[in-house]
Amino acid sequence: MQKGKPAKKYSQAGRVHDLIRLIEARHGVTIEEMAEETGVDRRTVHRDLNAIHEAGYPLVSEWLTGRKVYRFLTRFKDVPPVTFTLQELVALSFFRSQLHFLDGTPFRDDLDAAFRKIGSVLPPRYAAHMERIAEVSLPLLQGRRDYGRVAGSLTTIRDALIYQYRLRLTYRAPGKGRSTTYAVDPYTLIFYKGGLYLFGYAHNRKALRTFAAERIAGVELLKERFEIPDDYRPGDRLKGAFGIVDEEPLAVTVRFAPAIAHAIRDRLWHPSQSVREEADGSVLLSFTAGGRMEIVSWLLSYGAHAEVLEPACLREEMGAIAAAMAERYRQIPVSPP
Numbered sequence: 001m002q003k004g005k006p007a008k009k010y011s012q013a014g015r016v017h018d019l020i021r022l023i024e025a026r027h028g029v030t031i032e033e034m035a036e037e038t039g040v041d042r043r044t045v046h047r048d049l050n051a052i053h054e055a056g057y058p059l060v061s062e063w064l065t066g067r068k069v070y071r072f073l074t075r076f077k078d079v080p081p082v083t084f085t086l087q088e089l090v091a092l093s094f095f096r097s098q099l100h101f102l103d104g105t106p107f108r109d110d111l112d113a114a115f116r117k118i119g120s121v122l123p124p125r126y127a128a129h130m131e132r133i134a135e136v137s138l139p140l141l142q143g144r145r146d147y148g149r150v151a152g153s154l155t156t157i158r159d160a161l162i163y164q165y166r167l168r169l170t171y172r173a174p175g176k177g178r179s180t181t182y183a184v185d186p187y188t189l190i191f192y193k194g195g196l197y198l199f200g201y202a203h204n205r206k207a208l209r210t211f212a213a214e215r216i217a218g219v220e221l222l223k224e225r226f227e228i229p230d231d232y233r234p235g236d237r238l239k240g241a242f243g244i245v246d247e248e249p250l251a252v253t254v255r256f257a258p259a260i261a262h263a264i265r266d267r268l269w270h271p272s273q274s275v276r277e278e279a280d281g282s283v284l285l286s287f288t289a290g291g292r293m294e295i296v297s298w299l300l301s302y303g304a305h306a307e308v309l310e311p312a313c314l315r316e317e318m319g320a321i322a323a324a325m326a327e328r329y330r331q332i333p334v335s336p337p
Contacts, residue, residue: 015040016048020057028062028069046225053163061164068227086126089118093130101194104148106155145195145214153219157198160186166226167200170218171211179217182209185226188234192244199234199244201226208237210244240290242270242298247290250311254285257305284309296321 015038022037023029034045049070053059058073084092096115102108119127147154160167167184183203190197196213240249256264258281265275265283273287289295292314299306299318308315 012048012051015044016051016055019045019048020052023052023059023070023072026071028064028067028071030067030069034070050223050225060162068230084118086129089122089126089130090133092118093133101144102147102196104146104151105196106151106158147196147213150213150216153216154196154213156219156221157186157189157213157216160221161189164225164227166222166224168220168222169198169211169216172215172217174215180204182211183222184209184211185228187228187232190234190238190244197244199237208246210246239271240288241294242287242289242291243294245291245294247292249288249290250292250295250314251288252286252295252311252314253309254299255307255309256283256285256302258282260302260305 018038019034022034031042031045034048035042038045038048040048049059059070060073061068061070063069093115096111099108099111102111119130122130157167159165164185167186169182169184170179171182172179182205184198184200185203186198186200187208188199190199190210198211198213198216199208200211201207202209238244238246240246255278261277261281261283264285265277269285270287270289272289273285276284276286278284295314296317299308300321308318
């Protein structure tokens with residue numbers, strides 16, 4: 001609040017009315033500007049913003065020229081019609097066909113609704129062409145997760161991400177018989193290997209945590225807003241991970257046999273990687289990344305074609321796994337009943 005400016009004496013309804021007019025009149029308004037305009041503190045402004053959202057206004061926040069501002073999602077009267085070329089529509093239709101891993105989630109429902117709106121205004125010939133294009137690709141999603149049973153939780157999470165509401169989240173961690181409840185500020189939804197993960201600040205642990213969507217047992221939307229830290233960048237948080245597990249990085253070097261060298265050489269596995277070709281046709285892939293379990297799982301997918309050279313601890317772990325597998329296959333299998 002501006003020093004020396006007298007506080008305005010009026011009800012929350014009056015403040016909310018003024019805030020709605022203020023937000024509509026500007027491209028974006030900061031909490032400080034709203035507090036100065038209405039003569040109240042930041043906490044009161046947050047309560048008023050909650051009331052505005054609950055009244056049905058599509059209130060969102062974003063960073064604009066280094067400032068966090070609030071605005072309404074769309075001012076419909078000011079938005080010109082959006083037009084697409086046939087090529088752009090075909091591209092949208094193609095990528096839609098690749099998103100079957102979202103089946104059972106509110107994101108798939110929203111996507112289908114958007115395409116129904118597009119199709120309703122297209123000439124029949126264009127609409128038929130888009131449907132044909134959607135069938136020219138066939139995504140094969142082995143081991144796809146079933147999100148049908150957590151669709152309600154994902155709908156709540158979607159709304160919390162849009163409007164920055166805190167969540168009370170009940171989570172079943174793998175290997176544990178009981179669930180744990182967290183108070184979470186949801187920051188980012190991550191798509192990784194056909195799965196959905198929520199990345200956010202867990203107040204119970206006072207740290208950032210990753211939650212697999214299919215292990216979420218329940219979600220409650222709390223009537224409390226949060227603010228994402230100014231220095232938070234999801235890409236920066238995970239750039240040192242091999243996947244989505246942010247652990248102490250390992251300096252890894254792996255030799256891949258000539259038979260699969262082409263499959264390793266032509267792909268980007270990690271931003272830190274370097275690839276060196278050997279005289280016998282094999283390749284050495286080196287990178288520095290965290291996420292030991294993910295690295296081990298990836299290496300096992302190549303079987304005897306991959307040999308860990310360093311670090312020694314990872315080589316020993318892979319050797320122990322290989323020995324255990326060899327012992328298992330030396331045993332005579334027991335026929336199922």
